[in-house]
Amino acid sequence: MSKTTLLITVAFIVSIGVAVFSTNTNTDYQFLKRQLKVSHVLHNTNKVLPNFSLVDHNQHLFNNDRFKGKWTLLTFIYTHCPDVCPTILMDMSMLKSILIQRGVETVPEFVAITFDPKRDTPEVLKTYITHFDKDFLGVSGDQTQIDQLIKPFGTYYERSIEVDGKTVIIPNGQAMPESVTSYSINHTAWLYLISPDGEIFAGFPTPHKPHNMADDIELLISNY
Amino acid sequence: MKRILISVVLIFQISLVHAMEYQKLSAIVIHDPWIRTAPPNAPMLGLFMKIRNNTNQDIRLVSVQAIGYVRAELHRTINHNGIMKMQKQSFMPISAQGDLDLKPGSWHIMLIGPEIVPKEGDTSMIYLEFDNGTTQTIHVQVGKGKIMMKHNHYTY
Numbered sequence: 001m002s003k004t005t006l007l008i009t010v011a012f013i014v015s016i017g018v019a020v021f022s023t024n025t026n027t028d029y030q031f032l033k034r035q036l037k038v039s040h041v042l043h044n045t046n047k048v049l050p051n052f053s054l055v056d057h058n059q060h061l062f063n064n065d066r067f068k069g070k071w072t073l074l075t076f077i078y079t080h081c082p083d084v085c086p087t088i089l090m091d092m093s094m095l096k097s098i099l100i101q102r103g104v105e106t107v108p109e110f111v112a113i114t115f116d117p118k119r120d121t122p123e124v125l126k127t128y129i130t131h132f133d134k135d136f137l138g139v140s141g142d143q144t145q146i147d148q149l150i151k152p153f154g155t156y157y158e159r160s161i162e163v164d165g166k167t168v169i170i171p172n173g174q175a176m177p178e179s180v181t182s183y184s185i186n187h188t189a190w191l192y193l194i195s196p197d198g199e200i201f202a203g204f205p206t207p208h209k210p211h212n213m214a215d216d217i218e219l220l221i222s223n224y
Numbered sequence: 225m226k227r228i229l230i231s232v233v234l235i236f237q238i239s240l241v242h243a244m245e246y247q248k249l250s251a252i253v254i255h256d257p258w259i260r261t262a263p264p265n266a267p268m269l270g271l272f273m274k275i276r277n278n279t280n281q282d283i284r285l286v287s288v289q290a291i292g293y294v295r296a297e298l299h300r301t302i303n304h305n306g307i308m309k310m311q312k313q314s315f316m317p318i319s320a321q322g323d324l325d326l327k328p329g330s331w332h333i334m335l336i337g338p339e340i341v342p343k344e345g346d347t348s349m350i351y352l353e354f355d356n357g358t359t360q361t362i363h364v365q366v367g368k369g370k371i372m373m374k375h376n377h378y379t380y
Contacts (some may be wrong), residue, residue, distance in 0.1 A: 079263075080268065081310075082270045082299070082332070082334045083270050083329065084265075084310075084312075084329065085272070086260060086262065090368075108246065125267060127265045128265055162312070167311075167312070184310045186307050186308065186309040186310065187308060201324045207304065207329070
């Protein structure tokens with residue numbers, strides 16, 4: 001074997017090794033993405049959550065640390081929602097039952113943060129959220145902080161009001177007329193899996209299929 | 225003889241009126257109505273059903289009244305580029321010889337401001353008014369719905 005051939009062979013083996021190492025260290029999770037049924041890996045080290053300080057339905061501080069050291073399944077809701085949000089919470093309840101029935105090692109904590117803290121106080125959330133599962137946790141707090149927190153998730157909401165029989169949209173961050181007391185909220189309806197490092201790891205768009213979601217959650221957690 | 229003749233005519237007329245009323249009522253049939261069970265402080269609840277139109281004319285559901293609620297509205301949830309939008313409707317169309325499915329994530333009736341949030345198994349009385357002049361009164365039970373109970377799934 002000539003010296004050049006030997007060098008090429010060594011370089012090839014090294015490049016293969018680097019590729020395998022890259023895959024095994026899961027830096028881009030390409031191998032995982034191909035196996036997922038209903039979710040998307042959203043892991044992006046450049047997309048960190050802002051510092052936030054909210055309050056859970058037991059009046060305890062809910063900040064970035066509450067995501068650390070455990071898996072969390074997070075969603076955003078509001079209690080005046082008659083259709084989409086109850087459906088999400090029922091899906092979450094069903095998903096939790098499936099994971100428990102399967103005897104999985106890790107069942108995430110289920111958390112719902114309100115888009116609408118003005119009406120959804122911690123007291124309101126406690127009664128509302130625990131109807132779906134006694135261990136679900138509702139989170140309220142400062143509207144501005146919630147608006148900041150949803151950004152890295154790609155979550156969006158807008159308020160919809162009726163003026164003289166016509167629908168008027170008020171984007172989030174824009175103040176509503178003081179006379180308005182009744183409004184609904186148009187919003188995205190994803191669920192998010194937060195890693196024990198407190199980072200967004202995966203997202204589940206609608207429609208939510210609890211059995212498939214359970215498959216993906218097992219896969220995501222075991223390959224983290 | 226005259227009395228008998230009058231009686232026969234009267235019976236015939238009454239039967240005819242009943243037959244016409246029956247035909248009018250069965251023109252629209254409500255299948256499997258249900259109100260989704262909700263938390264005890266829920267400000268609003270969702271009402272779902274399948275509406276069958278047995279006539280050869282398109283029919284619209286134009287208003288709903290619900291006993292025990294401040295008001296009821298016709299709504300439709302639409303997934304617009306991933307944003308779930310709740311859109312109030314002035315009517316719900318049921319095509320000739322067709323069905324309209326009211327289900328989670330789609331057409332639904334919003335029951336707003338319950339006096340007391342009904343529990344699973346309770347019933348609410350609902351009045352439906354259609355644009356062909358007919359009305360229907362139905363007693364609807366609160367529950368998780370057939371679809372949810374079966375662990376099957378609906379789509380948005």
